[in-house]
Amino acid sequence: MFTHIMVGSNDVDKSKQFYDAALGALGVPEGQAFRPGSAFYSHNGGAFGVGTPANGEEACYANGGTIGFQAETKEQVDAFHAAGLANGGSDEGAPGKRPQAPGNAYGAYLRDPDGNKICSFCQLPEGA
Template sequence: MFSHVMLGSNDIERSKKFYDALFATLGGNPAITDDKGRLIYMHNGGLFLVTKPIDGETACHANGGTIGFAAENPEQADAWHAAGIEAGGTAIEDPPGVREGAGMKLYLAYLRDPDGNKICAMHRMG
């Protein structure tokens, strides 16, 4: 359904430090930086990019939006969350843990990145 996800950032170096730390916990590589200064992460068939806004305006986060990253297990989601806090993110919502509803059991860990974007590590439990 999706080809890629791209977020805006006001500080690409800060974002690189943050997202490199997160992707390392998921088994991904550090960002590739293209000739336009965009960060490109490729992992498990997904493409995630971070860029300064092309219109020259300030990057801002989407109210109500969340970008989710797949975790293989709860321990990986916890490592992702801890790495994000260590790299300048902010813990939000409930602490990482199991959430149940609508017949689903999920392990979720939420953060705001340094630019205020809401992100989540999610593991679907059996």
């Protein structure tokens, strides 16, 4: 469906620290430099980048936008949330079951250091 997702940052080093920790909890390898002022993450055929805007203007977050990262387990969702909070992120929805989401969803939401809204979700076994 997509080739990659990219979000802007005004402090790429701080953002890389945040994403290395939060995405690392999901099994995603550490981000790699793509061009000066950016880091890219590749995992299971998907790519995610964070970097300074190419036009040289201030980065800002998308109002209403959310980027979701897949987790295999509830424990990974919990670790994603904790790692993000410990590395400059802010809580946007604590880990827990999400009855409004399809299936038996368990997820957590964060804001990265620049205000971008991200989440991680997994599907729990029936009855869990």
